[in-house]
Amino acid sequence: MRKNQDRMDSHTMELPRQIVVGEKNINEFADFLQSLTKPKKVSLISGIHVKKILKQKIEKSLKSKKIKFVWHTAKDNQFNSLKKIQIDVKKDHSDIIAGIGGGRSVDTAKMVAFNLDIPFVSVPTAASHDGIASPFVSIKSDKPHSIIATAPLGVFVDIDIIKKAPSRLLASGCGDLVANISAVKDWKLGRDKTGEYYGRYSANLAIMSAEIVMEKSSQYAKKGLDARVIVEALISAGVASCIAGSSRPCSGAEHLFSHALDKIAPGKGLHGEKCGLGAIMITKLQGQDWKKIVKTLKDVGAPTTAKQIGLSEDQIVDALMIAQDLRPERYTILKEIEMTERRAKNLAKSTKVI
Helix, strand or coil: CCCHHHCCCCCCCCCCCEEEEECCCHHHHHHHHHHHCCCCEEEEEECHHHHHHHHHHHHHHHHHCCCEEEEEECCCCEHHHHHHHHHHHHHHCCCEEEEEECHHHHHHHHHHHHHHCCCEEEEECCCCCHHHCCCEECCECCCCCCEECCCCCEEEEEHHHHHHCCHHHHHHHHHHHHHHHHHHHHHHHHHHHHCCCCCHHHHHHHHHHHHHHHHHHHHHHHHCCCHHHHHHHHHHHHHHHHHHCCCHHHCCHHHHHHHHHHHHCCCCCCHHHHHHHHHHHHHHHCCCCHHHHHHHHHHHCCCCCCHHHCCCHHHHHHHHHHCHHHCCCCCCHHHCCCCCHHHHHHHHHHCCCC
16 A cells, blocks of 8 residues: 555646637637536626727627626736726626637636636637636736636637737747747756656647647748647647646746746737747757757747847846746756856857847
């Protein structure tokens, strides 16, 4: 018999129940909700711009199934804004919450749903990062990294809407995907050095999500990005985190670098763009093929230099130096290297990030 202390630690896998990916299917939104929970009322959280574009179609769909609705506007991802929406949503007495829009609206809905213990669905209108299907949120609070909330009960995607979003957002999504290459390597390092749990299945799923985009990047450079492939890869990456029970398969030192930049230069560059830059440098530190990362990012139209997103040399160097301190409990390659100013500058210069 095994002793009690030899028992394997348990972790929870919370997965989306249904994922719908279609084209020009926004009018089927109410059917999607009905197939999940048969709600009488839904709280809709979106940005002003997204609401303006989709309001008519979404309302028409909900009215056809006699589902009541209330709109709420996500202005930013500040903690106080989230708290206000949460108070308002509580008054709705809705059966389900829908986050409709980019990362901010989906993250807000995710957090509100978690705090109020109401199911939530993700309706992304842009594919700029893997938060579409993951349980993690980026809320500006005292924590400099993503926090765990709840996985969506369902994900509903209209590819036609994703295609109409600025191409920069889709390219940013590719940056978040290639970051899985360095994240999984860091996760293996954590397993080897600290004995932490490593899930091979979720790690492989995260790597596959990155490799599909990397293999097709030359094609994308000639013919443009394939929104459906990228969306499905981002959903798979989010599901990999759900299976792992942590952000480990999709978040390593490159994400710590991105969070450090959020602190040093708030508002500069998209999340996936910063993770892409981080992945270039971190894969070099890890002894991986960093030039392949650069090629992929160039092919998809994502930035490969600090200058392209308005960041200075000093900001890149500083971010590399403080990255690991933001999350000391997470073992990454940055634990193995004393990141001095000189070393950080050499790394950024050798990879042409600066």
